[in-house]
Amino acid sequence: MVSSGFEGFEKRLELVFSLPVCDDDNVRARHGLRLLPVGALREALDAAQCAVVSAAGNAALDAYVLSESSLFVYPSRAVLKTCGTTRLLRAVPALLRAAAAELGLALRSCRYSRGSYLFPDAQPFPHADFADEVRFLDAAVPNTLRFRHSAVMPPHSHSRRQHKWHVYKASSSSTSGDDGGAARLTVEVCMTELDRTLAKQFYVTPGDDAGRTSHAAGDAMTAASGLGGVMNPRALAFGYAFAPCGYSKNALEGERYATVHVTPEDGHSYASYECGGSDDAGGAIASVSKAVAAFRPGAVSVSVCYGGGGTTEEGIGRAIDADWVWSAVADAVEPLGLTCRSQAAEAFPGAMTVTYQTFTRTPPSST
Numbered sequence: 368m369v370s371s372g373f374e375g376f377e378k379r380l381e382l383v384f385s386l387p388v389c390d391d392d393n394v395r396a397r398h399g400l401r402l403l404p405v406g407a408l409r410e411a412l413d414a415a416q417c418a419v420v421s422a423a424g425n426a427a428l429d430a431y432v433l434s435e436s437s438l439f440v441y442p443s444r445a446v447l448k449t450c451g452t453t454r455l456l457r458a459v460p461a462l463l464r465a466a467a468a469e470l471g472l473a474l475r476s477c478r479y480s481r482g483s484y485l486f487p488d489a490q491p492f493p494h495a496d497f498a499d500e501v502r503f504l505d506a507a508v509p510n511t512l513r514f515r516h517s518a519v520m521p522p523h524s525h526s527r528r529q530h531k532w533h534v535y536k537a538s539s540s541s542t543s544g545d546d547g548g549a550a551r552l553t554v555e556v557c558m559t560e561l562d563r564t565l566a567k568q569f570y571v572t573p574g575d576d577a578g579r580t581s582h583a584a585g586d587a588m589t590a591a592s593g594l595g596g597v598m599n600p601r602a603l604a605f606g607y608a609f610a611p612c613g614y615s616k617n618a619l620e621g622e623r624y625a626t627v628h629v630t631p632e633d634g635h636s637y638a639s640y641e642c643g644g645s646d647d648a649g650g651a652i653a654s655v656s657k658a659v660a661a662f663r664p665g666a667v668s669v670s671v672c673y674g675g676g677g678t679t680e681e682g683i684g685r686a687i688d689a690d691w692v693w694s695a696v697a698d699a700v701e702p703l704g705l706t707c708r709s710q711a712a713e714a715f716p717g718a719m720t721v722t723y724q725t726f727t728r729t730p731p732s733s734t
């Protein structure tokens with residue numbers, strides 16, 4: 368941790384690999400990356416400077432709570448999210464090496480995203496500067512990922528202090544979905560200026576934690592904060608409390624995952640909510656309102672990544688577009704007393720679109 372304060376804003380990496388053609392006996396085709404030896408995962412996480420504190424899995428994926436955020440591993444996809452002063456991108460060469468050497472898997476697409484740091488000067492190379500991150504990724508991914516694009520959103524910001532979203536994508540395809548046809552939607556919510564009373568729930572009270580595991584203390588925080596209701600109560604969920612403060616939670620339901628992380632320290636409080644693995648855009652975006660309500664933040668940003676295979680709004684069955692996403696996100700967030708300040712959308716290779724919206728608390732009316 369750095370003296371300036373803990374950096375809550377996460378860096379997020381998603382790697383998608385081609386699986387061998389499936390036949391019933393082909394274990395690699397069915398389990399893919401989930402067969403990576405523990406030592407290979409540890410080597411990648413060591414490079415990023417974080418470690419596993421808890422692990423769980425279901426039939427579709429493995430989920431890890433890390434010392435700094437989370438890792439999700441599907442047969443053909445790995446999502447690594449790390450915060451603080453971790454060096455997430457240093458994990459890329461280690462992961463690509465292990466996937467090729469241990470399993471013969473080739474990379475199909477690479478997506479990297481992050482917000483604007485609260486403490487940019489504390490970030491190590493290459494993370495202090497998005498241009499360095501892009502150069503690092505361009506050198507790390509194979510030449511077969513010919514289609515590449517990076518963007519900072521919104522493109523024209525009103526002030527240097529405005530929060531921005533940084534996205535890099537490299538893909539083996541320019542237009543068609545690079546997920547083997549499977550539609551996938553990811554929603555990422557970043558919240559700052561958390562309500563102080565709500566943030567205090569993520570401190571371990573001295574004496575209260577006697578004899579309790581970090582998981583039990585985390586589950587108590589989940590119950591007290593109402594975060595248990597953000598995902599279906601039937602989901603496999605596990606919380607983790609850090610001492611003296613801080614909280615992480617992963618929840619799994621079939622192919623879907625959700626993850627919440629909290630840095631409650633006054634002055635640089637931060638919480639994030641992410642859900643992925645779903646084709647149901649309406650359900651995923653509606654869950655944002657429950658996550659935001661649990662923290663009553665002063666500022667919120669919401670990024671939605673969709674496409675690749677035709678993500679639909681359940682009930683309508685048609686492909687969604689940026690206008691639909693902007694309006695669904697605003698409907699989820701604005702009733703909580705927040706007003707939309709900016710919105711942007713950008714197309715990336717692999718038929719992927721990313722939307723980004725920022726909201727701040729509406730000042731109380733003077734009347």
Ligand SMILES: C[S@+](CC[C@H](N)C(=O)[O-])C[C@H]1O[C@@H](n2cnc3c(N)ncnc32)[C@H](O)[C@@H]1O
Pocket residue numbers: 373374375376377433434435436449450451609610611612613614615627628629630631632637638639
């Ligand atoms: C890992 S968690 C959640 C991270 C997530 N990106 C976020 O900020 O929402 C970070 C919180 O746990 C606290 N913490 C306590 N011990 C920690 C440790 N050993 N490693 C990382 N964070 C720790 C930090 O001070 C911070 O409040």
